[in-house]
Amino acid sequence: MDEPELLLDSNIRLWVVLPIVFITFLVGVIRHYVSILLQSDKKLTLEQVSDSQVLIRSRILRENGKYIPKQSFLMRKFYFNNQEDGFLKNTKRKVVPPSPMTDPSMLTDMMKGNVTNVLPMILIGGWINWTFSGFVTTKVPFPLTLRFKPMLQQGIELLSLDASWVSSASWYFLNVFGLRSMYSLILGQDNGADQSRIMQEQMSGAAIAMPADTNKAFKAEWEALELTDHQWALEGVEEELMSRELDLDGMFSKELPTGIF
């Protein structure tokens, strides 16, 4: 812990900290508009739309089947899972796994994703590191171990300097993630400048990629539905209802609600 805190030149604040914030922000906005321009229309086939809705319906049947009478639940379960002609059992879709090599549109999508997101980050990170090197920019408010020094203090060759003092490159990366909420404020939700969201999507993309695995999805749904039983939620509804008086407060006020206007 530094007893005498380092006093940084206030010029650093003026000419380093603030410009990096502006640069990051503007680059993010530009990225958002570029991604809008480069967006390719994803055309879904009728079959894909239909299948995804069927899967949703089957899931709803599993989750909320307890609200409909037993007979109706069994009727639907039979429709889906029947040995001979159940929908989930017997519908086989032609599956074309969209690998990047064979599917040209996937390839361009991936390239666009890389160009708009990863490339600028690397370029600008490197440029900032080169321009604003040789001095300490800011201090992170929590203590860090020495292992972080080479990562966060690029270009500053001081062995005794506390690892909490970081260089401008790390300030840049802090900004990239920190300005996310600013982006949603200004560009609205779902903006193309939201890097961490994109990275999250890439990681969970495997889970969401439905089109290729329709057959597997059907099989999984079939199994899950087989296991579901019908516990009618309305068994004791009258007793529950009549255990107390109805709450009629506020139903009959003298003034009719006039709405907002």
Add this chain to the structure above:
Amino acid sequence: MLYESMSFLYYLNPEKYKLRKWREDNHRNSEQIVDVGEELINEHASKLGDDIWIIYEQVMIAALDCSRDDLAWTCLQELKKQFPGSQRVKRLAGMRLEALEKYEDASKQYDSILQDDPTNTAARKRKISILKAQGKSAEAIRELNEYLEQFVGDQEAWHELSELYINEHDYGKAAFCLEELMMTNPHNHLYCEQYAEVKYTQGGLENLELSRKYFAQALKLNNGNMRALFGLYMSASHIAASPKVNATVKKANVKYAAWATNQINRAYQLAGRGTKENKCSVKAVEEMLESMQITMS
């Protein structure tokens, strides 16, 4: 954050805020929309910026409802100029043709949309509404069934189908549609109540029991649903009066009916405390309930 921006807008431009609220809540108060929207378009077009396009769409649909062809035409022209070749605008053009009862032309318009984009649900639904407007309910039902085979998740369509079946007195199938809606919206008391009414209409002891249960569920979800309360009373009384039930069931249903009666009376007492008119209506309710009393042992 959304609310702050919305209330900010209210002070800047109350009409725009009103239109947006109606749009988001799906209100169909067409006359009001036409009044507010027409004024907005004619006087304040410059202040609206890009919002004007969605306002044009909203006002156009309202104008069609109110038979304001002139206004609908102007809105359509503006939208066509701005978005040539857009399917959304084509659908609006089709709707205008429907309003003018030129059903053949409207149908052709929707077919052209579907050629370009077979997944376009709006055009398919408009075609079905043309059939409904022409009174061809059997065909409308058939088309709607085919539509639902492809798009099982469309709740609006399920509800429409249930209505069509009720009109055809095919209560079994209407019940099926309502079950779909109940599953996707388990907390909506109105679907429970509608389902119970259909079951009650179907009749038969089993259906009456089901209807009583679903009326009770609707009441549980919303204590203020008077229709469900009356339904509960009616179904319980009918079961109690039926000769086929055994004594325990009869006793239970009599208890339910009595409870429902109490609640109805309470509600009517609360409804108009102290007003003279109310005293008459309370008495009327009591008499009605007594006349509906089936002899209970």
